Amino acid sequence: MKKIGVVTFHSPYNYGSSFQAYALQETVKKICDQNCEYKIINLRTERQKYMYSIDRDNNLLSKITRNIIMRDYKKAYEIKNQKFEDFINNKLNVTKEYNSIEELEKENFDFDYYISGSDQLWNLRAYDFDWAYYLGFIKKGKKISYAASFGPKPIDFSEEEKEKIKKYINDYKCLSVREQGSYDNIYNLTGRKPEIHMDPTILLDKKDWENIIPKERMVNGEYILYYSLGQAKDDINLVKEISRKTNMPVVTTRYAGKNELLSRFKRIYAVGPIEFLNLLNNAKLVLTTSFHGTIFSAILNKPFYSINADKDYRRSTLLKTIGLEERNISTNNIDEKLKKAYEIDFKKSNEKIQREKERSIKYLKNALDIN
Numbered sequence: 001m002k003k004i005g006v007v008t009f010h011s012p013y014n015y016g017s018s019f020q021a022y023a024l025q026e027t028v029k030k031i032c033d034q035n036c037e038y039k040i041i042n043l044r045t046e047r048q049k050y051m052y053s054i055d056r057d058n059n060l061l062s063k064i065t066r067n068i069i070m071r072d073y074k075k076a077y078e079i080k081n082q083k084f085e086d087f088i089n090n091k092l093n094v095t096k097e098y099n100s101i102e103e104l105e106k107e108n109f110d111f112d113y114y115i116s117g118s119d120q121l122w123n124l125r126a127y128d129f130d131w132a133y134y135l136g137f138i139k140k141g142k143k144i145s146y147a148a149s150f151g152p153k154p155i156d157f158s159e160e161e162k163e164k165i166k167k168y169i170n171d172y173k174c175l176s177v178r179e180q181g182s183y184d185n186i187y188n189l190t191g192r193k194p195e196i197h198m199d200p201t202i203l204l205d206k207k208d209w210e211n212i213i214p215k216e217r218m219v220n221g222e223y224i225l226y227y228s229l230g231q232a233k234d235d236i237n238l239v240k241e242i243s244r245k246t247n248m249p250v251v252t253t254r255y256a257g258k259n260e261l262l263s264r265f266k267r268i269y270a271v272g273p274i275e276f277l278n279l280l281n282n283a284k285l286v287l288t289t290s291f292h293g294t295i296f297s298a299i300l301n302k303p304f305y306s307i308n309a310d311k312d313y314r315r316s317t318l319l320k321t322i323g324l325e326e327r328n329i330s331t332n333n334i335d336e337k338l339k340k341a342y343e344i345d346f347k348k349s350n351e352k353i354q355r356e357k358e359r360s361i362k363y364l365k366n367a368l369d370i371n
Contacts (some may be wrong), residue, residue, distance in 0.1 A: 002036040005111035009119040013052045013084045016292035018273040020200045027203040042094040048128035076269035083272020101132040116145040123151030134168035142173045144367040149178040174367035197360045225283035227293040301346040305329035322349040
């Protein structure tokens with residue numbers, strides 16, 4: 001029986017992080033025909049925990065203001081965080097918790113294979129970055145990566161960082177990254193040519209995701225789900241306009257910033273990963289500025305628009321890859337786009353996703369020496 005250990009961003013209270021960790025786990029278990037031990041090495045640094053805490057603001061005035069605004073919703077956020085913990089503990093196969101690379105270095109792990117990925121594991125400028133994600137603490141075993149990323153922006157590495165990355169990357173048996181920029185970093189630093197693969201969420205079928213979605217709806221009637229990681233005023237105004245033109249209410253799950261506070265959006269804050277999929281799967285229309293909001297709409301075949309996707313390299317590349325470039329929307333083309341809001345050729349995108357999935361699984365089987 002193969003023993004596989006994984007380092008990934010599995011514990012942030014972030015839907016994309018949870019889903020990508022779950023998807024890679026379930027896919028590897030499938031291709032091993034369940035004949036493997038798969039564990040996520042449960043690294044949860046204090047820095048990462050602080051990043052996702054409710055009371056993370058250091059500025060006293062800002063913290064007071066935040067607490068006043070959040071007063072009515074703080075309990076819901078605590079419930080939301082607990083739902084993420086439930087997902088981590090009930091849906092992910094995790095080891096005991098480790099808080100630092102020093103703790104990992106003291107552990108005698110005996111996995112046969114170690115996987116880095118997916119997500120921005122190798123982004124040295126990420127707030128919760130840790131060198132552990134390069135697997136330098138591993139003493140023996142084969143190392144591979146899957147859709148690992150250096151992040152969306154170019155990084156000006158120091159000479160010391162270059163040498164460190166080169167040393168760690170050259171220890172990997174097989175290399176897979178998420179985008180061209182990460183490919184370029186590895187090639188320029190090591191001369192190696194990694195494969196480029198899509199986010200692990202595509203590795204599971206529509207029915208696989210539907211199997212973990214409760215049948216009972218969270219919201220009755222038709223609604224628009226608006227999922228965004230930002231609070232841009234123009235985006236919010238666009239969503240309001242689409243709501244008015246379609247005569248549908250807007251449901252959102254994120255903390256309302258100043259640009260959204262006066263909107264009539266229905267805010268549901270106690271939403272963990274499972275609840276998020278429920279809201280998305282039952283929405284009449286999804287509006288999003290998020291990569292995972294976009295990709296899950298495609299996977300679940302939900303009518304959607306990715307707001308200003310042409311200004312976001314990651315989302316525009318995704319839409320082009322799966323043949324859904326027309327699902328980009330902006331304030332300049334609302335009327336034109338809404339005429340075809342529900343006219344989507346998911347058959348074509350499903351076929352393209354399937355091809356990407358098959359290519360990724362072929363890589364994983366080869367990397368894990370599965371016949």
